Amino acid sequence: MGQKDFLFSVLEDMTVFAQEHCAVTYGDFYEPQTQYIIEREIGRYPQADCEFWGGHEYCERKMLSVYPKGETADTSEYPLDCIQADNIHSNITHRDVLGAVIGLGIKREKIGDISLNNGELQLFLASPLGEFVEKNINQINIYNVKLKKVGRDNIKVIEPSFITLDVIVPSMRLDAVIHAAYKLSRNEASEYVKAQKVSINHCLTLKPSSSLKEGDVVSVRTKGRMMIGEILGNTHKGNIRLRLKKFA
Numbered sequence: 043m044g045q046k047d048f049l050f051s052v053l054e055d056m057t058v059f060a061q062e063h064c065a066v067t068y069g070d071f072y073e074p075q076t077q078y079i080i081e082r083e084i085g086r087y088p089q090a091d092c093e094f095w096g097g098h099e100y101c102e103r104k105m106l107s108v109y110p111k112g113e114t115a116d117t118s119e120y121p122l123d124c125i126q127a128d129n130i131h132s133n134i135t136h137r138d139v140l141g142a143v144i145g146l147g148i149k150r151e152k153i154g155d156i157s158l159n160n161g162e163l164q165l166f167l168a169s170p171l172g173e174f175v176e177k178n179i180n181q182i183n184i185y186n187v188k189l190k191k192v193g194r195d196n197i198k199v200i201e202p203s204f205i206t207l208d209v210i211v212p213s214m215r216l217d218a219v220i221h222a223a224y225k226l227s228r229n230e231a232s233e234y235v236k237a238q239k240v241s242i243n244h245c246l247t248l249k250p251s252s253s254l255k256e257g258d259v260v261s262v263r264t265k266g267r268m269m270i271g272e273i274l275g276n277t278h279k280g281n282i283r284l285r286l287k288k289f290a
Contacts, residue, residue: 049076053083056108057090066115069106070151071096071168074244077104084108095120097166098199101155105168122154123172124197127163131185134158138183139165146178157200163187164200203290208274210281216240216260217250223286224265239263 052069059067072080077094084092088111094104095117105122107115139156143165154166167175172191179189209222220231220240232250234240240247241261242254254260258270271285 046079049080050083053080053092053108054087056106057084057087060108060110061087061089064110064113066107066109066113066119068121069108071103071105071154071166072151073103075241077106078243078245080106095122096154097122097124097197100199100201101166103154103166105154118194121169123167123169124192124194125163125165125167125172125175125189126192126196126198127187127189128161130158130161130163130187131183132161134163134182134185134187139163142179142182143167143175146175148175159200162198162200163189164198165189204269204287205290206271207268207286207288209284209286210277211284212281214254214270214273214282214284215250216242216247216252216254219254219260219270219284219286220262220265222284223260223268223288224262234262234265 056067056069072094080092084090090108091111092106092108093115094106095115096102096104105120107120109115136156136158139158140153143153144150148167148171152168152171157164165175176189176191180186207223211218211222216235217228217231220226220234221228226234235250236248238246238248239262242252243259244261254270256270256273259267260270261267267289269287271287274283274285276282
């Protein structure tokens with residue numbers, strides 16, 4: 043069975059459970075592209091729906107919930123744990139943290155976002171793994187760490203760092219925005235898209251003419267990642283004043 047077939051099989055089992063028991067059921071953590079696939083696939087089940095939650099609004103890897111149509115999943119009910127630590131050595135990387143957790147025998151799909159910011163570490167896990175990780179990891183890479191499982195009310199919201207850039211574009215076409223954001227020619231921007239180097243909301247796109255909207259996240263390989271911010275209005279020539287947030 044292929045990975046996608048396995049995913050669809052899991053989703054089917056979850057929808058059947060949710061419908062038969064009239065209850066929310068929870069799954070694993072998934073990256074944004076897989077979340078998009080699941081959100082499309084759930085349409086095959088008219089009596090069920092799904093949502094994702096990762097711990098706070100800026101998380102990218104999120105846990106799946108499936109529930110009967112017309113219901114909803116309360117974010118406070120998701121079975122996830124949060125681990126935090128202060129004074130983390132600057133040489134510790136995301137890969138180091140992930141390796142330490144997987145080294146305990148924990149599968150990747152049970153691990154949510156890992157954030158390192160200004161000496162702080164934040165890690166989300168499927169419950170009840172938080173306590174296990176807290177007790178069994180005291181060193182990451184070659185550095186001592188003191189991990190602590192925290193309650194929901196003490197979870198810190200770690201926002202991504204952005205560089206704000208205001209640009210003028212003729213339209214909200216993908217190639218036009220890439221051209222303005224990264225100082226490429228319009229033709230170069232188009233070629234990046236056609237060469238499969240650009241994704242919108244973590245999904246690969248091959249259309250330079252794709253239309254963008256506020257809140258979309260655009261990734262351009264070797265150039266970086268940005269979020270489409272506010273449309274600030276129009277110039278007297280009818281062009282669009284647009285605010286972009288480039289991930290630092």
